[in-house]
Amino acid sequence: MTMAKRDTYTPDSLLAVAVEVFNERGYDGTSMEHLSRAAGISKSSIYHHVRSKEELLRRAINRALDGLFGVLEEPGATGGRAIERLEYVTRRVAEVLLDELPYVTLLLRVRGNTDTERWAMERRREFDHRVAALLKEAAADGDLRPDVDIPLATRLLFGMINSIVEWYRPGRGAGRDEVAEAVVRTAFAGLRTS
Amino acid sequence: MTMAKRDTYTPDSLLAVAVEVFNERGYDGTSMEHLSRAAGISKSSIYHHVRSKEELLRRAINRALDGLFGVLEEPGATGGRAIERLEYVTRRVAEVLLDELPYVTLLLRVRGNTDTERWAMERRREFDHRVAALLKEAAADGDLRPDVDIPLATRLLFGMINSIVEWYRPGRGAGRDEVAEAVVRTAFAGLRTS
DNA sequence: GTCTATAAGGAGATAGAC
DNA sequence: GTCTATCTCCTTATAGAC
Numbered sequence: 001m002t003m004a005k006r007d008t009y010t011p012d013s014l015l016a017v018a019v020e021v022f023n024e025r026g027y028d029g030t031s032m033e034h035l036s037r038a039a040g041i042s043k044s045s046i047y048h049h050v051r052s053k054e055e056l057l058r059r060a061i062n063r064a065l066d067g068l069f070g071v072l073e074e075p076g077a078t079g080g081r082a083i084e085r086l087e088y089v090t091r092r093v094a095e096v097l098l099d100e101l102p103y104v105t106l107l108l109r110v111r112g113n114t115d116t117e118r119w120a121m122e123r124r125r126e127f128d129h130r131v132a133a134l135l136k137e138a139a140a141d142g143d144l145r146p147d148v149d150i151p152l153a154t155r156l157l158f159g160m161i162n163s164i165v166e167w168y169r170p171g172r173g174a175g176r177d178e179v180a181e182a183v184v185r186t187a188f189a190g191l192r193t194s
Numbered sequence: 195m196t197m198a199k200r201d202t203y204t205p206d207s208l209l210a211v212a213v214e215v216f217n218e219r220g221y222d223g224t225s226m227e228h229l230s231r232a233a234g235i236s237k238s239s240i241y242h243h244v245r246s247k248e249e250l251l252r253r254a255i256n257r258a259l260d261g262l263f264g265v266l267e268e269p270g271a272t273g274g275r276a277i278e279r280l281e282y283v284t285r286r287v288a289e290v291l292l293d294e295l296p297y298v299t300l301l302l303r304v305r306g307n308t309d310t311e312r313w314a315m316e317r318r319r320e321f322d323h324r325v326a327a328l329l330k331e332a333a334a335d336g337d338l339r340p341d342v343d344i345p346l347a348t349r350l351l352f353g354m355i356n357s358i359v360e361w362y363r364p365g366r367g368a369g370r371d372e373v374a375e376a377v378v379r380t381a382f383a384g385l386r387t388s
Numbered sequence: 389g390t391c392t393a394t395a396a397g398g399a400g401a402t403a404g405a406c
Numbered sequence: 407g408t409c410t411a412t413c414t415c416c417t418t419a420t421a422g423a424c
Binding site: 157185 | 220343360385
């Protein structure tokens, strides 16, 4: 086997380290000193790879948003009965969230203190609206319980999906597909025996 | 009507102001300068009321935890069939969360950077375990779908409930009781027509 | 591509006057 | 109970050597 070789960073490999630290300590709670220790290089060396702390945040958030919006372009999200598209998107969003866990985690925790954060929040709202439209269609088809409040149900659905970042740890407990399946089943069929 | 009179702070009235700012900017993203501007008094005056920034966090977190654990002592949480107790606790936790919104919001966002935060996270885990036990009982009674994974379902249930703090704003959209009812119905019966 | 050294400013907290 | 002034430390970011 060829030796490890990686002793230097690319912006992307540095990003992976930074995002881990951001998620552990919070973005504001993370100093460049923390990052330098985690990466094993000096503070100033970090500035050789990226312009600022905020650039790291921007890159991470972009990666997460690309993954999520990508789901809406997939065939399963564009063709067929609304309820089926909705369940497809629900499962795929959960999967993307699990595949890109650190990046999506960071995206979901953004609070709006900087321009980058406010822009991220706006794109998230846009995504939510796209899914809310699916719920509305499914309701019109009579495939949702008649008492379902669309905006409220959208919030609760994303609440359930997004909560995954708060507790999922790879290799512990249920796996990726199991979690995605549980989300879809719980959201659409509920916990109780019918 | 007697004049407003409040121009000075008690630890509790100052806490209310601080918690608002913490939730807007994040605890780490909030400086004492931010708090002083929001409260309309100088930085040093804040130290007349509380010993430190962390004491404000501790007080807020305690208030939230007291509310949540209080639910588990209520008659509806201790008597009757497990599934009924579970639904009662679900509704009441949602209600307490809405009644004590800023305090619970802060509790749920804590990341574990300080002793106070780690202690808060431990108490939250304890609370989750108490509810997981209810789910287990309800499953044993045959009142949950047979394929429900207890730890996983507990996470998703809390994920849905806790997400409320991310979007609920009093006086906009659905009201307190409506939200609590939607949570219970969505979690136990699901979104889809059966 | 990495380092040491340091600038410039903001953080939490305290002293002591009023 | 509130203020101004200040301490000390830590923050992000840059300069310039190797």
